Amino acid sequence: xxxxxxxxxxxxxxxxxxxxxxxxxxxxxxxxxxxxxxxxxxxxxxxxxxxxxxxxxxxxxxxxxxxxxxxxxxxxxxxxxxxxxxxxxxxxxxxxxxxxxxxxxxxxxxxxxxxxxxxxxxxxxxxxxxxxxxxxxxxxxxxxxxxxxxxxxxxxxxxxxxxxxxxxxxxxxxxxxxxxxxxxxxxxxxxxxxxxxxxxxxxxxxxxxxxxxxxxxxxxxxxxxxxxxxxxxxxxxxxxxxxxxxxxxxxxxxxxxxxxxxxxxxxxxxxxxxxxxxxxxxxxxxxxxxxxxxxxxxxxxxxxxxxxxxxxxxxxxxxxxxxxxxxxxxxxxxxxxxxxxxxxxxxxxxxxxxxxxxxxxxxxxxxxxxxxxxxxxxxxxxxxxx
Amino acid sequence: xxxxxxxxxxxxxxxxxxxxxxxxxxxxxxxxxxxxxxxxxxxxxxxxxxxxxxxxxxxxxxxxxxxxxxxxxxxxxxxxxxxxxxxxxxxxxxxxxxxxxxxxxxxxxxxxxxxxxxxxxxxxxxxxxxx
Numbered sequence: 001x002x003x004x005x006x007x008x009x010x011x012x013x014x015x016x017x018x019x020x021x022x023x024x025x026x027x028x029x030x031x032x033x034x035x036x037x038x039x040x041x042x043x044x045x046x047x048x049x050x051x052x053x054x055x056x057x058x059x060x061x062x063x064x065x066x067x068x069x070x071x072x073x074x075x076x077x078x079x080x081x082x083x084x085x086x087x088x089x090x091x092x093x094x095x096x097x098x099x100x101x102x103x104x105x106x107x108x109x110x111x112x113x114x115x116x117x118x119x120x121x122x123x124x125x126x127x128x129x130x131x132x133x134x135x136x137x138x139x140x141x142x143x144x145x146x147x148x149x150x151x152x153x154x155x156x157x158x159x160x161x162x163x164x165x166x167x168x169x170x171x172x173x174x175x176x177x178x179x180x181x182x183x184x185x186x187x188x189x190x191x192x193x194x195x196x197x198x199x200x201x202x203x204x205x206x207x208x209x210x211x212x213x214x215x216x217x218x219x220x221x222x223x224x225x226x227x228x229x230x231x232x233x234x235x236x237x238x239x240x241x242x243x244x245x246x247x248x249x250x251x252x253x254x255x256x257x258x259x260x261x262x263x264x265x266x267x268x269x270x271x272x273x274x275x276x277x278x279x280x281x282x283x284x285x286x287x288x289x290x291x292x293x294x295x296x297x298x299x300x301x302x303x304x305x306x307x308x309x310x311x312x313x314x315x316x317x318x319x320x321x322x323x324x325x326x327x328x329x330x331x332x333x334x335x336x337x338x339x340x341x342x343x344x345x346x347x348x349x350x351x352x353x354x355x356x357x358x359x360x361x362x363x364x365x366x367x368x369x370x371x372x373x374x375x376x377x378x379x380x381x382x383x384x385x386x
Numbered sequence: 387x388x389x390x391x392x393x394x395x396x397x398x399x400x401x402x403x404x405x406x407x408x409x410x411x412x413x414x415x416x417x418x419x420x421x422x423x424x425x426x427x428x429x430x431x432x433x434x435x436x437x438x439x440x441x442x443x444x445x446x447x448x449x450x451x452x453x454x455x456x457x458x459x460x461x462x463x464x465x466x467x468x469x470x471x472x473x474x475x476x477x478x479x480x481x482x483x484x485x486x487x488x489x490x491x492x493x494x495x496x497x498x499x500x501x502x503x504x505x506x507x508x509x510x511x512x513x514x515x516x517x
Contacts, residue, residue, distance in 0.1 A: 075488070078391065091394050091395055091417075092394075093417055093505075096394045097391075160485075161487060161488045190489075191494070192468070199505055200501055203505060203508055206508065211512075
């Protein structure tokens with residue numbers, strides 16, 4: 001029915017292919033939209049192509065998302081009732097699609113219902129001493145009534161012009177796309193607010209998720225990740241090395257390169273990538289790994305070139321911070337509410353030796369001091385000492 | 387069995403029907419919203435007037451509606467109705483053959499049209515990106 005736009009889609013496909021690639025079927029499950037009920041505009045449901053390479057499956061491609069289920073809301077513009085199902089056509093202003101809504105398979109013969117009701121009430125009465133059981137029986141009976149009422153409603157055809165909410169799988173029936181409803185419900189919306197809110201939500205969802213092509217996590221890391229991965233494993237290895245060798249108080253990056261266990265990681269990465277790594281690259285890998293440790297507040301760079309100090313083993317740093325907190329807490333400005341760790345950092349950096357200390361280091365030290373009951377945190381990020 | 391589905395009612399303002407004219411909209415299915423001004427059940431006609439309060443919409447533009455397919459409906463004068471139907475451009479101006487009607491008293495008109503504009507903007511922008 002939408003000749004114009006569909007040809008447009010296919011012509012644009014060539015363009016789009018550059019920005020994303022279609023996924024092999026194995027990876028479909030990684031895309032959250034594959035099994036979710038996607039709140040699409042009906043026009044898009046009708047215009048989507050079969051997922052490339054899998055024409056027989058009822059999976060369709062929006063960008064490169066493999067979509068099989070949709071969540072639709074629209075006016076009922078056609079009603080057909082059969083013995084076992086309703087055929088509704090719904091219109092959301094962008095398109096019209098047929099929905100097969102199966103009537104719930106429950107024998108709603110009144111006789112059976114009555115027996116059921118009696119069953120519940122008699123069991124309750126025979127052990128009437130137990131009021132909880134009685135209550136439960138009543139609860140069951142009322143639930144049963146509710147379900148029956150709901151079923152009765154679903155077996156009634158909705159009227160033309162009613163708002164219907166449908167969720168289900170997209171399928172092709174006699175060459176036409178339709179939705180096999182897993183859920184359908186009449187929405188009472190006298191002031192149209194549900195529809196308005198719905199459209200706003202859809203626009204947001206399209207922008208944030210549906211229009212963003214899915215990328216395999218592996219691809220995402222792709223280019224620089226092999227390097228980032230090495231840095232990460234190197235960082236972990238250095239942290240491990242520092243915690244096991246308690247005699248290391250400080251180190252230089254050059255010294256780290258002499259440790260066999262650390263170099264082994266670099267060698268392994270070199271083998272995997274089939275590339276040669278020169279000394280400069282090794283140095284940059286180590287620098288980045290140590291930089292990561294610096295951010296975590298495990299080491300800090302001292303004023304001397306390239307010398308990194310392990311924080312947990314540096315008593316002077318700890319005592320300097322404690323001194324600063326004590327001194328600052330005396331000042332009337334901070335005596336009430338304590339001082340912010342950024343202020344402590346500023347004071348600390350005035351000492352030439354600690355000029356390269358990062359904020360995380362101070363937080364780390366303050367945490368440690370707090371656990372030793374040397375300082376007290378008055379509120380988040382504010383510390384005081386006596 | 388394989389009956390054709392009706393066309394989707396494109397959401398439009400009443401003033402846009404007049405502006406866009408017969409070339410674009412003749413025979414097209416549209417969804418309009420308006421206040422019911424007059425209704426004559428004998429000859430099955432009604433008139434809807436614009437409810438949007440903006441500078442470019444003239445309140446005097448009234449859309450004539452053929453209500454043959456939707457009678458009888460709760461036609462309270464002054465209520466706001468949404469209708470889906472096919473347009474026909476006659477010598478006396480556009481005529482809507484309504485096939486669906488819904489009373490939407492209490493609708494937030496401003497938000498309704500704002501969202502409509504947002505949706506159009508989105509589709510337009512997508513076309514631009516694709517081509």
